[in-house]
Amino acid sequence: MKTTTTVNLLSIFFFIIFSGCEEDSKQVEPEDFRSKYLGTFIFDVIVETHHADFQTEYDTVVYEGEIRFYHKSDSYENFSSWHPEPTDEPEDERITIQFLDFASITPSIDSVGTLTIRLGDSYSHQGSFSGTDYVDFSVRGIGGRGQWKNYFITGTRKQ
Numbered sequence: 001m002k003t004t005t006t007v008n009l010l011s012i013f014f015f016i017i018f019s020g021c022e023e024d025s026k027q028v029e030p031e032d033f034r035s036k037y038l039g040t041f042i043f044d045v046i047v048e049t050h051h052a053d054f055q056t057e058y059d060t061v062v063y064e065g066e067i068r069f070y071h072k073s074d075s076y077e078n079f080s081s082w083h084p085e086p087t088d089e090p091e092d093e094r095i096t097i098q099f100l101d102f103a104s105i106t107p108s109i110d111s112v113g114t115l116t117i118r119l120g121d122s123y124s125h126q127g128s129f130s131g132t133d134y135v136d137f138s139v140r141g142i143g144g145r146g147q148w149k150n151y152f153i154t155g156t157r158k159q
Contacts, residue, residue: 041155052146070094133157
């Protein structure tokens with residue numbers, strides 16, 4: 001009887017220990033909410049160029065670009081690098097939108113797909129996602145001394 005009780009207690013003891021270990025190994029980091037907005041997009045870009053002589057030109061470009069997690073080095077290569085970067089935006093809430101070969105922005109994004117509005121003396125960008133496969137945003141006030149450009153961008157996820 002004593003042997004049976006000891007075996008039962010040891011069995012229960014090992015069951016509890018190994019059950020606890022299994023639970024620890026099942027813990028998974030929550031997925032980053034930005035992940036659903038990342039990928040390859042086809043961007044339709046309307047470029048509006050204003051000249052000092054009050055003439056305005058329009059051009060349309062289609063570009064295959066990407067939306068990716070923000071990396072600190074992206075801040076040195078984007079449009080908003082011409083203007084002070086906000087220091088209060090957490091890096092783990094930002095994305096990089098590369099919508100032309102030479103043009104990107106690095107906004108914060110919230111869980112419903114709204115891009116943080118960024119305003120400067122002459123520069124601004126704002127926009128949002130509709131679902132996870134469509135983004136619409138604008139970048140305004142790029143340039144100076146005789147001309148400036150506004151960009152109106154729509155992006156559709158590449159299938």
